[in-house]
Amino acid sequence: MNRNPKPKLAVWKFASCDGCQLSLLDCEDELLAVAGAVNVANFPEASRAVVAGPYDLSLVEGSITTPHDAERIHKIRRASKCLVTIGACATAGGIQALRNFKDVKQFTSIVYARPDYIETLNKSTPVADHVSVDFELRGCPINKRQLVEVINAFLHGSKPNTPRHSVCVECKVRGTVCVMVARGVPCLGPVTQAGCGAICPSYARGCYGYFGPKETPNTASLSGRWTHLGAQPDDLVRAFRSFNAYAEPFRKESEAHEK
């Protein structure tokens, strides 16, 4: 493959906290290698210098929450050969998708002095609801090693090693004792996708599900076990309704426990 010129990388932001795109700057050891392998053409968090499109690889952070963004994402898609969404906002709608369970007009009327200035969509939705996405990288925030892996896979034309199995596998591989079995701590690990490295259980806390639903998640069975451990329906609604609230398996499970 002709590597000259280097592939052009662009980073785009929608409704989000910037944490995921900062993971790229947080790569530290790999940062120079990343900068050496790609031409950072559009990344306002890193540089004001912007190179015009089209781009070989676009990393998109954030969810679609405004009519303007719903148009902008199409322009980005048209200017990008490969479009990868990063983080829970871009892949599931993020914490701001909590609005999807309520009437957003009620929120704007309470929060803003002039709600009529606010032009917002009723729902916060993942990028894949609007344009075709080549790869979704999960997490709130994403794991920087997984980000490097995805960029690496893009550069070498391979499939990224980002397994879709449970967090439990990561606990077992690192030797963490199961908090649910040994401590009776309710944990979302059995229905959550791996990728974080099973951080919370290693601090004796249950998984919060920040990497979203794993492949074939059996949320109903897990809810049954949570109930057995003393969780109330409200606890279940809150547990499934966080940063990946609008990811379908989690959304359905939280709705099942809502009065």
Place this chain on the structure above:
Amino acid sequence: MKSAPLAVKRSDKAVLQAEDLDMLIQNLRKRGHQVIGPTRREGAIVYEELASAQNLPAGWTDEQDGGTYRLKRRTDGALFGYAVGPHSWKEFVHPPAQRLYRARRNGKQVEFLPETPPAAKCAFLGVRACELNAIAIQDRVFLGGPVVDPGYQSRRQQLFLIAVNCTVAGGTCFCASMNTGPKAASGYDVALTEVMESGRHYFMTEAGTDRGAEVLSQLPLQRATSRQEQIAADMVSQTARRMARQMDTTGIEELFYRNYEHPRWDDVAKRCLTCANCTLVCPTCFCTTVEDTADLTGQHAERWRKWDSCFTLDFSYIAGGSVRSSSRARYRQWLTHKLATWMDQFGTSGCVGCGRCITWCPAAIDLTEEVRALREGGPARGAAPTGKETKP
């Protein structure tokens, strides 16, 4: 009162005072072994490197049931008064992740750098009878076929195994049903039975190999009296009668082969989380996946082998998708392999009755219950099998 070293041969029974157990650990350390054994961490008894007998969980036991494990204080200072915990020895001989090779680009050539076998030699202290059987099963998997696994072989050859006969049956144990315990029958260098009686605390020792006898002969042992031998033997046979669970293994292969379409598989699929915990805590499950990684420059690559599980979709992924996409198919595959097709493949059951998959299943699925349900479900309600799935 200290005793002088006593020369023992294979199968000799001798008594080691509990306070002298540390000498066994220190002896093995001097011989260059990393001594791995039970210790208390994160609310459980796990296997880790021991610096001394002080690291053993003296005075602790566990209460186990489906999906639950709790440590409890014992009323005595027993060092091995508990059943098996979340870890198994396999992580030391069949590690969760191991690099198979590195490669680097040299102009237009690719140079492969093979991995050198690991140097550390381990001694396992506190291997239960079920676990000795599990090690023997993994030996057949990794060493018994036409292709020998070099990493496993190198770790395994250097192992020194100190068995501990069980004097406590855990809440999910069923080794008596599987004929794998609670007494260590073979495969150990040294076997210990912990005895606490009339204020005395000692180990009944027995060497299983010449090197085991050699290590024991350096310890302050006393000849065992026939009364002491009897007490130790009684404690172990009592454990066999206290098994919390049973599994009827009569005709178990045929039971599975005629029940591929049993409705119980739908029932268990409703509960199964497909989280893979059962396979990862299982001391015999051995499946792995292979991951290739390259660095950003494309100049260096590595191939890693990592634990995998038949409960993941990727495990059965072939062109066109995953063969076992439903959790019903995945649970059925696991249990059928473990208890039936394993026999066709390796000549023994894949289950040693340790109960880990019951205790550490977050959904409390109990394979002994599942087998009972298959049996009690009467004749097969589905079609007769057309062939056996043999992929592990």
